[in-house]
Amino acid sequence: MPEQTLAEAWGLVPAVLGIVAVGLVLGVVVTAVDRVVVFGAPGAAVEPIRSSARLLVEQRRTTLAPDRLLWRTGCVAVPTLALLSLAVVPVAGRTLWSTSADLVWFNAMEALLWAAVWLVGWGPNAVHALTGGYRFLAQGLAYELPLMFALITAGLGAGSLRTTDVVAAQESLWFVVTMPVAFVVFVASAAAFAFWGPFAAPAAADIAGGITSELSGVDRLLVEAGRAVFLGASAAMAAALFLGGDSGPWLPGPLWHLLKTLAVVAALVWVGRRMPVLRPDRTVEVGWMVLVPLTLLQALVVAVLVLNGFYA
């Protein structure tokens, strides 16, 4: 039976506000860790707060004949979808809402993010932004399928698509032990959906910032915040799906989940910032010829283990 959701436990409005706050804090943490790794100075951790305040008061710049409706829609959708994906991530042992298809919900929010980022590139009617948007789409073709198989593998091991069930199924053994490929693919795809680190080609310097090239003021803040919140939400989801969520000795459960999330964020930033930006035209073949068979094989191994009663 489904356990109590966060909305039932705290009331709908406090639960939603709580999730939004958690998302924003995660976003700030991701950006702070990122800045510290990039600049190599602990003082750089406050930089995201400072630049957010500056972007809030900055005057918006525009382009000639932009598609304003779609541009604004895309800019607002990026952080909204990042927060919506957090709705099925357990916080304090409960998810904001719990359905029999949580993992598919998470995946759907990622797919919508895909479309929203393309809109951000399309909106300003500018060549670099449009190029970035199409780079993002092309890159998405490479990792969308491996990501789906990675998510499904976790659901397969637990015998349920409900996040809390997946966490509960890992009481004896974390899923990362039997699903290392799915874990790595999931984290890498999260970075790719946030066009961050080695997957930053859609916003790379060779096309003057690509998707972000024409963003200014609040729009830029929304998109950058959305990227950071999504990375944070994905790290929390990775900790829940593969690292046992809130299981651990001595400390209370939510604290364990937080520590694991921070560890995933730190590892992601530390590794991601040490890799060169990948060319999107080089990722598709790797995605389809290497990652799809690998993730399928991973799913097959897990399926055989399930049939043998390994997870029971």
Next chain:
Amino acid sequence: MLSDLSGWAITAVAVLGVLSVAAGVAVFVVDSMARATFALLASFLAVAGVLLALDLVYLAVVTALMMTIEMAIMAVFMIMFMMNPAGLMPMTMVHNAKGSAAVGAGVFVLLAVGIWTIDWPTTNPVRPDDSTRQLGEAIMGSHMLVMLVIGIGLFTTILAGTVLATSRGRYDRLGPGLDAEHPDDPVPGGLRR
């Protein structure tokens, strides 16, 4: 049947239904490829909302997921195969207005007649605890043949569409004897084959 649903759900279904039709109309009113694409996506998302209000979570979420990916891939195909690749020039989605109006009206009449003449079950069947599991069991069990046929049919259509649209074939890639060591592709893949 409707008595099972709360007033909230009925309102949501009605509002989202109107929204989905309005967004569907917008597809043929707007003059840009991107707006038409996203009006269609909005229409599908409203349908997903209807399914969510009817408590069919998996179907709702998977509709949103698949339709979004479909629209994004349509944008990729747009740049691959269209004369106006960026979709930046004004365009219209209305082609063959008279023929499509006739087909549309015909399908509408067919569906409306079907809805009102089918002998819908009146006794309330027991609702399953988990509609996702029920759906999975149906797809992997009694309806597997249908799913396989549809899946292979869709896959063949995609392949056939791409093959018809692209001007390059295996002889362009591997030479007249199909014996080139490395294929001659305009964009090299990532595996250096």
